[in-house]
Amino acid sequence: MEPTKRTRRPAALAAGLACLVLLATACAGEGGSGLAGGGDETDRGDGKQIEIALIPWEEAIATTHLWKVILEELGYEVTVTEVDVAPMYQGVANGDVDVFLDTWLPLTHADYWEEYGDRVEDLGHWYDNAVLTLTVPSYVEEVDSIADLPAHADLFDGRIVGIEAGSGLVRTTREEAMPAYGLDDYELIESSTAAMLAELDAAIAEEEPIVVTLWRPHIAYAQYDLKDLADPEGAMGGAEQIHAVGRSGFTEDFPEVAEWIGDFTLDDEELSSLEQAVLADHEDDPEAGARAWLAAHPEFVERTLGEAGEGLEF
Template sequence: MHKWIKLGLTAVLMFLLALTGCATGTDQGQGGEAPAEQPAEQQPADEKKDVTITFGVTPWTSTVPPTQIARLLLEDMGYTVKLQDADAGVVYTGLSKGDIDVFMDSWLPDMHRNYMEKYGENIEDTAVSYPNGELGWVIPTYVEGINSVEDLKGKEDLFGGKIYGIEEGAGMTITSREMIKTYGLNLQYVPSSESGMLAQAKREIGQNNPVLFLGWRPHPMFVNWDLKVLPDPKKFFKTSEVHVLTNKGFKEKAPEAHAFLKKWSIPVEDIEAMIVQINDGKDPREVARAWIDNNQDKVNEMLGK
């Protein structure tokens, strides 16, 4: 009899111990002492190695510095980065299809309006890189008495009756010819390549002569010379903001990278200074790394540190 009582008590004790173990395991499984869940905007380093981020790179000098800086920072974060050279139309098509993840040099709202109207449904406007992407007619600051396009009326001879521009068919060329007619200016538009136009401007500026030509920022011309963009009261040329674009699936694909680009910004003067260095033969990656090293506070702000 005592034997059966002992056996019964032992069975009850074992059953209670089993219940206690199950309860403890359940508590841990529900987060009692289990590791906290990873924040949505962070990815483990081993997962990042499996993510390739593709940048669209247009053949514009202004595209290179921000792309290289973002590339190096993303590689430092553990991502694999690929650069795809293409014209603007191909870049926007790639963004809309998801073949391209990031574009660092979108000129909005006007210059790239047609692309955004066509492809914007599948593209995210992620950040403003810099707000002062100017373009228009420029003169050296030493030329007095000309403070807007309207002031050119009756003073065309000061510039030899010429405005130097870029190739036929370019948007700025077409717009400039329309401006000459609309403002009633006695100017001859002299088309050339960008380098040809700048060579002519360099000759005139070297002799301290008045000269009228096309300009846009960012561009090293604003580093090399003291220039001013003439205000255009009829708004043929409008100041653009330069934006960072990503495809709509990028945030889910690379949340930490997306969070970084969401905070992206850089002064236009820094872009111009880097363009000059690259044009002088320096390696773009080295120029970008030097900017990172010299702007750690700005970098940490963008990285959310």
């Protein structure tokens, strides 16, 4: 994802992420029903209910709203439920939730996959250039590689700002990168994605040094001028695939949806523009962002849905 012209204050990125999570959770509706409103223009879904788990990572937020809009247009009732990564895998494995769109394989979610992989359905991968990174603002000239960090612990106050404790990114940083590069003088701060982005924004506003755990694809690369640190030891892992997974029996219960998700792919430009539409251009109404993106990308609708997408208007 190449950096693009900044379109708004970076501080809005962290705040907007929190707002989007609240909006996604609100999709569950009132009265504890957990149901979103189904589409009225088609009976393809016949009001069948699908629950999508959402972990508040940017590509997950963007693609979850994308599929919520698509499925509701096709007549399904869609609930989006926010959850942390470990409970999410437990929920899908136990059949408590239908589908999750942001499983990173073979490395980042390897532990979860080893524990739960035989109890879920792999619906296929939709992106194949996902990478974990340690990242600094581009104005930090003292380091260009993770190997440079040991000599500059004081510059960063001995802190690497991480995200959620249960994430594969934090585990990989703690168990692989830090030992590989001798980062004994650093503490990995476990927080949340929103908190990490807030710290990154505050540091950039003052042009202060900071090193954070990050990943590509991420809209932060379009909002900030960032530099990924080289990883000569390969400790952060190589390019990974992002998979969609369903509960056991999902394909049998929703054969058309499973086929559509299996045909779902995004390239770098498409994912970057989708995140921009959902997380930035329409941060107060992410479904409107997904609709705007779908309206501008009819070729995506055609290749993903085939005949089922004919006549859909977003």
